[in-house]
Amino acid sequence: MPNLRKGRFRKTCRGMMRWTLAWALVLLFPLLASAQAPEMFNPASPDGSAIRDLFYLVMAISTVIFLLVIGALVYFVVRFRDPPGAPRDDTEPPQIYGSQPIEIAWTLAPTLIVLVLSLVVIRSVIAMRADPPTDESFRIRAVGHQWWWEFEYPEYGFTTANELVIPVSDEETAHEINLQLESADVIHSFWVPKLAGKTDLVPARTNRMRLQANEPGLYEGRCAEYCGTQHARMLIRVTAMPEADFEKWVENQKLPAVVDASVEAGRKIFMDQACANCHNIRGEPAHGKFGPDLTHLMSRDMIAAGVLENNRENLAAWLTDPDQVKPGSRMPNMRLSPTEVKQLVDYLMTLE
Ligand code: CUA
Numbered sequence: 499m500p501n502l503r504k505g506r507f508r509k510t511c512r513g514m515m516r517w518t519l520a521w522a523l524v525l526l527f528p529l530l531a532s533a534q535a536p537e538m539f540n541p542a543s544p545d546g547s548a549i550r551d552l553f554y555l556v557m558a559i560s561t562v563i564f565l566l567v568i569g570a571l572v573y574f575v576v577r578f579r580d581p582p583g584a585p586r587d588d589t590e591p592p593q594i595y596g597s598q599p600i601e602i603a604w605t606l607a608p609t610l611i612v613l614v615l616s617l618v619v620i621r622s623v624i625a626m627r628a629d630p631p632t633d634e635s636f637r638i639r640a641v642g643h644q645w646w647w648e649f650e651y652p653e654y655g656f657t658t659a660n661e662l663v664i665p666v667s668d669e670e671t672a673h674e675i676n677l678q679l680e681s682a683d684v685i686h687s688f689w690v691p692k693l694a695g696k697t698d699l700v701p702a703r704t705n706r707m708r709l710q711a712n713e714p715g716l717y718e719g720r721c722a723e724y725c726g727t728q729h730a731r732m733l734i735r736v737t738a739m740p741e742a743d744f745e746k747w748v749e750n751q752k753l754p755a756v757v758d759a760s761v762e763a764g765r766k767i768f769m770d771q772a773c774a775n776c777h778n779i780r781g782e783p784a785h786g787k788f789g790p791d792l793t794h795l796m797s798r799d800m801i802a803a804g805v806l807e808n809n810r811e812n813l814a815a816w817l818t819d820p821d822q823v824k825p826g827s828r829m830p831n832m833r834l835s836p837t838e839v840k841q842l843v844d845y846l847m848t849l850e
Contacts, residue, residue, distance in 0.1 A: 514571070537691040537692055538553075538692065542712050542717065543692070543711055544712075545626050545694045545695065545710065548625070559614075626707065626708055627707075628708075634665075634671050634672060634674070635672075636651075636653045636675065636676065637652055637653060637675075638650065638651055638652075638664075638676070638678070639651075639652060640699070641680045641682050641699070642686030642688070642721065643682045644684065645732040645803055645824070645827070646659055646660055646790055646802075647659060647660050647732070649661075649662050651748075654748050654752060655752060656793070657778070657791040659791060660800065661735045661798045662734065662736045663736075663739065663744065664709065664738050664739075665739065665740070666714040666741075672710060673710065674708055674710045675710065677697075678704055678706055679698070679704065680705075681699040681700055683701065683725075684701065684725045684726065685698055685699065686698070686699040686723055686732070688707065688719070688721070688734065689719050689720060689721070689722035690709075690718070690736050692717050694707055694708065694709055695707075713738070714738050714740060715737075716736070716737050717736040717737075718735055719734035719736065720733050720734060721734075727825065728824055728826055731802070731805050732803050733803055733804025733805075750797065753794075754781025754782075754793070755780055755781045755792075755794075755849055757781070758845075761844045763844075764841035764842045764846070765782075765845045767838055767841055767845070768845060768846075769783055769784060771832055773832070774786060775788070777790065777791065777792045779792050781793075789828070789829065794849060795808070795846055796808065796848075797850060801816055810843055814839050814840070817834060817839050817843065818831075818834070819831055
């Protein structure tokens with residue numbers, strides 16, 4: 499009999515060790531992950547830092563609770579086990595109910611913890627939703643489509659797609675973008691981990707978030723709410739550049755599209771085919787709103803919402819058979835001949 503009990507005790511211990519190890523891995527995972535994918539653990543904006551600090555706070559509190567519970571469990575299992583060789587005792591230990599101090603303690607402690615966590619989270623959310631306080635801020639309207647992003651700069655009077663360009667903030671000037679989030683179809687979610695948290699884009703309402711980058715560079719993001727077949731290929735690229743470069747970029751975006759007589763054949767195909775019904779090209783008889791604005795298509799690095807690099811070969815592949823590149827995409831196959839595709843690409847390549 500004693501041997502059987504010893505075996506059972508060892509089994510219990512082994513089980514607990516495994517359990518503890520699994521939890522330790524779960525708790526360590528964010529740290530391990532941060533070594534490889536620093537994204538949200540290495541933020542480049544005040545809001546990103548606030549979110550990271552909140553995460554650490556929640557993890558710290560959870561870790562303390564975890565250690566207390568596991569510590570108590572291990573202590574009781576070891577301390578109150580049957581001593582080796584003791585006769586088996588099947589009598590129930592004394593049952594104690596309703597210790598008032600204990601009941602109060604374990605009701606109060608979790609309530610306080612939840613209260614503290616709620617307060618810090620609410621404080622951060624209110625701060626992030628607040629209006630940008632500086633004169634250097636401006637508005638950008640972001641509209642989620644299946645499966646691409648429309649970015650309108652109402653103050654400057656132009657619209658672009660998938661690639662957001664913003665001025666970088668420094669110690670003297672904080673450029674806070676007041677991002678207005680809307681959806682043209684289903685619910686999407688705007689998420690650039692290094693710059694801010696996620697905010698949903700909900701049809702028939704306008705959500706807001708603040709965007710600020712403290713270091714120049716490219717910040718990648720994605721749609722974070724399943725929105726259909728190509729949800730995973732609805733990428734966001736935010737480029738933060740010094741103010742002078744940003745002004746230059748804005749000046750170019752404000753211009754109407756280039757008209758180049760040498761690519762008239764391609765331009766004619768664009769205007770005569772259905773292209774012009776879905777895409778807008780400012781200054782031209784193409785006023786479609788269903789697809790991305792192409793006025794300055796070649797100022798963008800990627801096409802099809804971050805799927806392909808924006809170059810001659812990829813544009814041709816995209817025009818020839820959009821479904822091959824992005825199955826289920828709303829861009830129709832226009833059944834163009836190779837010559838037409840080439841002429842069309844020649845035309846698009848001039849839209850700088
Ligand atoms: Cu848009 Cu997922």
